Amino acid sequence: MARYIFITGGVVSSLGKGLASAALGALLQARGYSVRLRKLDPYLNVDPGTMSPFEHGEVFVTDDGAETDLDLGHYERFTGVAARKTDSISSGRVYSTVLEKERRGDYLGKTIQVIPHVTNEIKEFLKIGDDEVDFMLCEIGGTVGDIEGLPFFEAIRQFSHDKPRGECIFMHLTLLPYLAASGELKTKPTQHSVKELQSIGIAPDILVCRSEHPIPEKEREKIALFCNVRKDAVVAAYDLKSIYEAPLAYHKQGLDQAVLDTFGISPAPAPKLEMWHDVYDRIHNYDGEVKIAIVGKYTQLEDAYKSIAEALTHGGMANRVKVKIEWVDAELFDREDAAPFLEGYHAILVPGGFGERGTEGKIKAAQFAREKNIPYLGICLGMQMAVIEAARNVAGITTAGSEEFDHETGSKRFEPVVYHLKEWVQGNHTVARSAGDNKGGTMRLGAYNATLAEGSKVAEVYGTTHIEERHRHRYEVDTKYREQLENVGLCFSGMSPDGKLPEIVEWQDHPWFIGVQYHPELKSKPFSPHPLFAGFVRAAVENSRLV
Ligand code: GLN
Numbered sequence: 001m002a003r004y005i006f007i008t009g010g011v012v013s014s015l016g017k018g019l020a021s022a023a024l025g026a027l028l029q030a031r032g033y034s035v036r037l038r039k040l041d042p043y044l045n046v047d048p049g050t051m052s053p054f055e056h057g058e059v060f061v062t063d064d065g066a067e068t069d070l071d072l073g074h075y076e077r078f079t080g081v082a083a084r085k086t087d088s089i090s091s092g093r094v095y096s097t098v099l100e101k102e103r104r105g106d107y108l109g110k111t112i113q114v115i116p117h118v119t120n121e122i123k124e125f126l127k128i129g130d131d132e133v134d135f136m137l138c139e140i141g142g143t144v145g146d147i148e149g150l151p152f153f154e155a156i157r158q159f160s161h162d163k164p165r166g167e168c169i170f171m172h173l174t175l176l177p178y179l180a181a182s183g184e185l186k187t188k189p190t191q192h193s194v195k196e197l198q199s200i201g202i203a204p205d206i207l208v209c210r211s212e213h214p215i216p217e218k219e220r221e222k223i224a225l226f227c228n229v230r231k232d233a234v235v236a237a238y239d240l241k242s243i244y245e246a247p248l249a250y251h252k253q254g255l256d257q258a259v260l261d262t263f264g265i266s267p268a269p270a271p272k273l274e275m276w277h278d279v280y281d282r283i284h285n286y287d288g289e290v291k292i293a294i295v296g297k298y299t300q301l302e303d304a305y306k307s308i309a310e311a312l313t314h315g316g317m318a319n320r321v322k323v324k325i326e327w328v329d330a331e332l333f334d335r336e337d338a339a340p341f342l343e344g345y346h347a348i349l350v351p352g353g354f355g356e357r358g359t360e361g362k363i364k365a366a367q368f369a370r371e372k373n374i375p376y377l378g379i380c381l382g383m384q385m386a387v388i389e390a391a392r393n394v395a396g397i398t399t400a401g402s403e404e405f406d407h408e409t410g411s412k413r414f415e416p417v418v419y420h421l422k423e424w425v426q427g428n429h430t431v432a433r434s435a436g437d438n439k440g441g442t443m444r445l446g447a448y449n450a451t452l453a454e455g456s457k458v459a460e461v462y463g464t465t466h467i468e469e470r471h472r473h474r475y476e477v478d479t480k481y482r483e484q485l486e487n488v489g490l491c492f493s494g495m496s497p498d499g500k501l502p503e504i505v506e507w508q509d510h511p512w513f514i515g516v517q518y519h520p521e522l523k524s525k526p527f528s529p530h531p532l533f534a535g536f537v538r539a540a541v542e543n544s545r546l547v
Contacts, residue, residue, distance in 0.1 A: 010193025018071030057303030065446025315537030330361030347540035350382030383515030456493035512539035
């Protein structure tokens with residue numbers, strides 16, 4: 001049976017609970033244990049799939065097709081453990097399950113209440129797969145004291161009592177603000193936050209204290225005393241240059257040791273940290289820099305493209321260069337010449353997106369990259385825009401567009417080079433969709449296989465002709481135009497195994513121009529960079545040497 005580590009946060013939000021959880025997961029793995037990480041989110045959306053990236057950052061998609069919180073991306077990037085549908089839950093999902101059961105008559109005769117019905121549902125969720133791993137790390141979203149988080153806190157409190165003593169521990173993240181005027185770190189907000197936790201029956205075993213300044217021994221003692229934790233369980237978390245330093249930094253501060261001590265695991269197996277030392281070395285020791293433009297719509301919030309930014313960093317690490325990402329708003333050149341906005345970059349990436357805003361700019365970005373021989377990686381919408389660009393400007397289909405938008409193509413109906421996908425094969429069954437479907441959870445989601453053309457650039461990049469990648473899209477490039485596009489040099493170099501859905505396109509007479517219908521960024525890891533990102537950054541390096 002798994003031991004459970006519950007991770008909560010206090011004082012302020014955005015303290016890096018997800019990262020701390022992920023880094024702890026990596027450290028436990030380095031000690032030889034198996035782990036799984038879970039996120040419990042108090043919001044009422046059933047999943048983040050329908051939220052704007054501006055609200056919630058990127059939606060992370062799992063192999064089994066769940067649309068989840070971006071923290072699951074951190075978990076995967078640090079532990080390499082593929083997340084599942086059952087690793088993410090929200091109040092919305094819990095309540096909708098409870099209400100479904102109520103309608104079905106599962107609780108016949110009973111009054112349905114937060115305690116026990118909602119809390120029981122949360123506890124059932126926590127137990128899934130508890131016989132598969134040594135440690136289950138469960139992060140509660142939000143901050144202690146939030147009204148909507150209460151059922152989750154109550155559920156984990158009860159859960160720790162349902163389990164034998166010593167099988168669950170609580171780790172709480174707080175902030176030690178620094179008062180410049182008096183030159184002091186203040187511990188009072190941490191004390192208050194722990195009080196808040198204690199008032200709902202949870203006594204933290206470990207406190208992780210975010211601080212911009214070194215925590216003096218005296219303050220650490222004070223925190224231990226006032227917050228009722230052991231002194232060596234007060235762990236400092238300082239700001240880092242790169243998130244990938246976190247496992248080594250937390251290890252240095254004694255986090256994994258404190259966790260194992262709290263569980264009474266002694267002697268603790270020694271950690272094997274070579275992989276993280278190598279990651280550290282690649283972040284700090286690089287030879288040169290490349291400048292890559294991400295031409296998108298949600299450019300004001302970098303979290304909207306979290307996994308892409310991380311995958312580019314991994315691509316840099318693979319090539320021992322630093323990748324400088326610049327965010328370019330596609331809307332700026334929807335109606336203007338793109339050149340002044342895109343000149344000087346060593347490569348251009350057009351990421352995924354939804355809705356029409358900014359798409360003409362993205363089409364121009366694809367054109368600019370094609371004409372100027374600049375490495376281009378188009379992801380999902382970025383691939384669809386590259387195909388529309390090819391159709392309009394090279395294949396002579398001047399009114400080419402996507403059914404997702406109302407392209408302005410004069411009085412004539414546009415040619416739907418990208419159409420609304422209504423039917424596809426998943427495993428051994430056919431999935432059907434219609435335009436009137438609910439928006440939530442109805443896209444082509446999760447892992448699907450693709451077959452790559454022998455001798456194509458993409459087969460060379462992957463080093464294989466069979467791949468599996470994660471998808472999240474409603475629209476698809478129409479094979480009706482394949483011949484016309486291939487005749488002008490846009491090769492359909494990756495297809496779904498049944499040959500019906502284009503997965504990859506590439507320009508033959510271009511140093512590196514690849515568009516993919518899926519999201520390769522979701523599978524990249526610092527210790528195992530995704531081949532497309534490693535290849536794309538390599539192409540950027542080569543391009544940078546030409547100029
Ligand atoms: N909006 C496009 C679609 O649904 C692209 C989706 C994406 O980029 N993830 O097909």
